[in-house]
Amino acid sequence: MKDQSQHPNQLLPFGEAGRGAGALYIHIPFCKQACHYCDFHFSTSMKKKDELVAMLCREIVLRKGELPAGELQTIYFGGGTPSLLSSEELKLIFDTIYEHFTVAEDAEITLEANPDDLSREKVEVLKAAGINRLSIGVQSFFEEDLRMMNRAHNEVEALECLQMAKEYFDNISLDLIYGIPGMSEERWKENISIALQLELPHFSCYALTVEPNTALKKFIEKGVIKPVDDDAASAHFEILVRTLKEAGYVHYEFSNFGKPGYFSKNNTAYWTGKPYLGIGPSAHSFDGKKRKWNVSNNSLYIKAIQKEELPYEEEELSTTDRYNEHVMTRLRTMWGISLEEVEKEFGSSYKEYLLEQAKPLLQDNMLELTHNRLHVTAKGKFLSDGIAAELFLVNLE
Structure with missing residues (x-):
């Protein structure tokens, strides 16, 4: 297969540069049990x-004007564990979204799910509700x-739910750690091999990180789990990059x-600077220049929305903040950092600074610099x- 990163105008987000009026994220802050590594x-x-759930719908109404005019290209249910939602709760949320937003016919509508929730009945409910993409958090196929991670499912449930979900969904993403x-x-090779045998179209794979105030960090500090x-x-x-x-x-x-x-259209929207609206406790929003984040407390969130108050904090990003975030997000992608886009968005001085800082990394x-874009090499x-x-x-403006 050709290295598509050498052709940045191919496989662009959303099929074409600039498409997508905005993304809607819904945070469902409930789980059956706490995974040892999770800090969400x-x-x-x-x-x-x-x-x-009723207050989520109310917040959607209160904040519907924060996204630019146009069609929603993505709706994403994250958490937490959104697969805990009932058919009635999903219907209520979707009815509210479609009443107050125009949703593109080909919108990507993703729901994160855990294998232990995905009975055939549940999968049928999700399909009927309008979900067209599942992101399934398997994490590993080994008991x-x-x-160790305190996941609620076992390896048998993981394989069975994936095989069954394929009967209903074409667009499935599998999470591995x-x-x-x-x-x-x-x-690890065996994990990848099992995943590939399922012939799924998408994988999200993350390095295990030790976050503050998690059970994993405490277990490592006590010597219960190796660092x-x-x-x-x-x-x-x-191994992952080469095999896939x-x-x-x-x-x-x-x-x-x-x-x-x-x-993933939803995540690609984040990495390429599209505006997104986050609904629910702890959810983040971004309009291109300002970032907002909701209170991370269910009770305080509910009380505020009941009074029709928006329980978020916000910050105005400086030009330097936006430049740094632009660099961070773009460099993670196959499209890299467009020098033309940097100059257009931030000015020639930022482009010149970027090229100067890049010199030792290029050497x-x-x-590497190709097609007027900076990309990370395989080595980096x-x-x-x-x-x-x-x-x-890093200098102040």
């Missing part, structure tokens, strides 16, 4: 679920990994691999975020 906002108590303490290269090994994670990443490329997948973003036509073969790919930091502008 959620509750294992379902007591306020009905009330919170020891699942137990690498760099797990004690995971050998052979076990995460960055060298092992790097080796797993190289050989299998015909395009590595279009650092953590994401898809067959052509199956790249070290960590970056696992270090993408660190390379981006080398290109940041």
Whole structure:
């Protein structure tokens, strides 16, 4: 398969540059149990679920004017565990969205799901509700990994739910985690092999990270779990990239691999600077120049929306902030950083600064400049975020 990164105008987000009026994200802050590595906002108590769903719908109404005019290209249910939503709750949310937004006929509508929730009945409910893409959080096909992460499913449920979901959905993404303490290269290769046998069109693969205030961090500090090994994670990443490329997948973003036509429109909107509106506790929004984030507390969120108050904080991004974020997000993708776009958006001085900062990285073969775009090389790919930091502008405006 040809290296598509050498042809940045091919396989562009949304099929063409600039398409997509906006993205809508719905945060469902409920889980059956807490995964040891997770630092997202959620509750294992379902007591306020009905009330919170009603307030999600109310927030949609209150904030519908924050996205630019045009059709919604993506709707994404994240969490938490959105597959815990009932058919009635999904209907209520979708009725509200379609009443207050124009949704494109070919909109990508994704729901994150856990294998233990995906009975045949549940999959039929999701399909009937209007979901057309599932993102299934398997993380590993090995029991020891699942137990260590405190996942609610087992390897049998993972395989059975994926095979069954394929009967209803063409567009399925599978999540896997690498760099797990004690995971050998052979076990990681076997994880990838099992995943490939399912013939799914998309994979999202993440290195296990130790976040503050998580059970994983406490277990590592106490010696219950071995520390995460960055060298092992790097080796797993190289195996992943090589194997999926050989299998015909395009590595279009650092953590994401898809067959052509199956790249995530929702996440690509984030990486390419499209505006998005986040609904629900802890959800983030971005309009191109300003960032907002909702309170990460279900009770406070509900009380505020009941009073028709918007429970978010916001910050106006400086030009330097926007430039740094532009560099960080674009460099993670196969499209890289367009020098023309940098000059148009930020001015010639920023473009000149970027090229000057890139010189040693180009000499070290960590970056390459092709088609007037900066890309991370194969050598530098696992270090993408660190390379981006080398290109940041740190002086005050």
